Amino acid sequence: MNSLAYCQEKAQASGSSFLAGFRFLPEEQKNAMTVLYAYCRELDDVVDDCSDINVARQTLIWWRQDLDKVFHQQQPEHPVNQALCDIVGKFGLPKDELEDIINGMEMDLHHVRYQTFADLQYYCYRVAGVVGRLIVRILGFSENQTLAYADKLGLALQLTNIIRDVGEDARNGRIYLPLDELAKFGVSEELILSYQSNQAFEKLMDFQVMRARETYRAAVALLPEADRKRQKVGLVMGGIYYALLEEIARDGSSNVLKYKIKIPNPRKLRIALKIWLLGFKP
Numbered sequence: 007m008n009s010l011a012y013c014q015e016k017a018q019a020s021g022s023s024f025l026a027g028f029r030f031l032p033e034e035q036k037n038a039m040t041v042l043y044a045y046c047r048e049l050d051d052v053v054d055d056c057s058d059i060n061v062a063r064q065t066l067i068w069w070r071q072d073l074d075k076v077f078h079q080q081q082p083e084h085p086v087n088q089a090l091c092d093i094v095g096k097f098g099l100p101k102d103e104l105e106d107i108i109n110g111m112e113m114d115l116h117h118v119r120y121q122t123f124a125d126l127q128y129y130c131y132r133v134a135g136v137v138g139r140l141i142v143r144i145l146g147f148s149e150n151q152t153l154a155y156a157d158k159l160g161l162a163l164q165l166t167n168i169i170r171d172v173g174e175d176a177r178n179g180r181i182y183l184p185l186d187e188l189a190k191f192g193v194s195e196e197l198i199l200s201y202q203s204n205q206a207f208e209k210l211m212d213f214q215v216m217r218a219r220e221t222y223r224a225a226v227a228l229l230p231e232a233d234r235k236r237q238k239v240g241l242v243m244g245g246i247y248y249a250l251l252e253e254i255a256r257d258g259s260s261n262v263l264k265y266k267i268k269i270p271n272p273r274k275l276r277i278a279l280k281i282w283l284l285g286f287k288p
């Protein structure tokens with residue numbers, strides 16, 4: 007199997023919410039997005055499948071060394087890194103942004119709590135903001151402000167992901183919601199870790215949803231007119247996750263403790279098509 011085929015299989019197997027948007031792209035950009043997606047997925051798996059933190063840490067060190075080869079004209083060992091060799095030059099993907107994703111995964115190994123929203127934002131930048139930046143580079147941009155849009159949209163998506171996965175993360179002993187916000191709303195860590203919902207938790211979650219919604223609006227407002235057309239697939243990705251956020255709000259945001267809300271694939275495709283034709287207005 008060649009390295010691109012490996013990435014395509016990895017992306018397909020993930021069943022990710024985002025793949026629906028890729029089909030609108032020309033072959034070269036679609037392949038680059040698939041390689042980037044596979045890269046993120048592989049790194050994610052290192053942390054998700056981790057039963058021994060030392061093994062995971064060593065594996066991330068190995069990924070750093072293998073990524074280094076991509077930028078030093080050497081043959082990397084991992085098929086995803088081999089596939090990256092074909093796209094980093096073509097799309098001007100910087101090493102430090104690809105490395106930042108590894109840094110974000112490392113944070114996941116050590117940090118299971120964030121004190122403030124500023125702390126959480128730093129994590130979100132590394133696992134989602136830089137992904138947004140790399141996507142913006144693949145799709146093409148003419149104004150630097152488009153990078154600020156990428157940071158913001160990445161944050162909006164990651165906040166949505168955190169809201170959706172509160173229950174699943176709690177089962178793994180993780181709480182991403184900032185601890186000072188838990189305290190402000192009178193929600194204890196124990197309540198979340200025992201999947202108990204109460205009025206205080208409902209209010210906390212309503213606040214989280216409202217802030218995520220505002221983050222989507224702020225992101226779209228940052229995207230310069232000149233880059234809107236080229237960035238349409240990114241907006242489709244944002245729109246699919248925004249629909250997920252609205253679905254969580256409709257369902258009752260405190261239910262995130264009990265189950266994980268999903269949008270069925272046919273609906274994702276309808277949302278993608280609508281945004282492609284009419285634009286994304288959160």
Ligand SMILES: CC(C)=CCC/C(C)=C/CC/C(C)=C/COP(=O)(O)OP(=O)(O)O
Nearest residue numbers: 022023134137138156159160163164167240
């Ligand atoms: C400019 C721009 C497009 C910015 C956005 C950047 C971006 C795509 C960040 C990824 C954040 C995120 C929540 C990933 C989860 O992926 P997943 O495949 O695990 O999601 P799933 O579990 O919902 O399928």
